[in-house]
Amino acid sequence: MAKMRADAQRNRAKVLAAAEEAFAVDGLAVPLDDIARLAGVGAGTVYRHFPSKEALFQAVVLERIEQFAEEARALADAEDPGEAFLDYFVRVIKQASLNRAICDALAESGGHAFKAGAGDGFRAALGELLARAQAAGAVRPDIDGDDLRALIVGCLAVERYSPGSRHLVRVVVDGLRASPREGDVA
Template identity: 80%
Template structure:
């Protein structure tokens, strides 16, 4: 069953709500009230509820949009000339970008929630694992790490970035630990 096509104004309102929600969730995670998101988007609360039946549905939409962007970026890097450099640059960039967004940190930290297990989360994990395997195949990354280990390392690095932002060198230590010596 296909989704109904939205009118142009409804698409614009939905996009405004998603942008406002991303900003609000980035700062406050799920604690932000929907009324605040509606106000930030310049729409009424009813408009938010028409597009998203609950705050959790809106949160999931925001997270999935970001995970889709991460997945697409990893897919574009799949044939990079230097797989090791592509992997480490991407890994570091995901940590840096995600650390600025509490919602993404929460979603990547989930092990059983719907946001992480959704198609976009699965595609992100698959594409990240493909980058890892390609970097391992050229001897750039140690071979005793798999995709799930990498996800756990990302979650740990996000915690470091969010809770000790002046300790940026710790992510470099993590990256150095992934390199083959």
């Protein structure tokens, strides 16, 4: 692939930033013309970089999912793997809940967030944090990656449909914690 001219790179970045902002509020319902206007470019510029609204949506979502993966990888060697995992879990929910596009993508089974293997990095990094937290005895051992995805989607639904109910996410986090074993002092 040929290197883009500097102005084309700037325009692509403006389109992605505008699309992220628009999709965060309206999801896929936002018209491409609105994104072009928000980016300060013409609709043709948007189509030159992204052949469809779905392609633009996917690019925005995949960029954010990759940021989540990078954040998780940065925590891989945390001193307290249990707290690192649980804090990260809550942070993903808080950040994703503010972005309708991310909520929609994570909720969609096999959807935008995970097309073409792009979600593999997120799943792997999250799985690694989970495995370390479980090995440290901080997170219950009967949870796997599929369970986590379902819990994230459920927590996002709580955040979306019951704003201000942060205590419900805390209930889920408490449920992820390993229960004290018999003989342990609580």
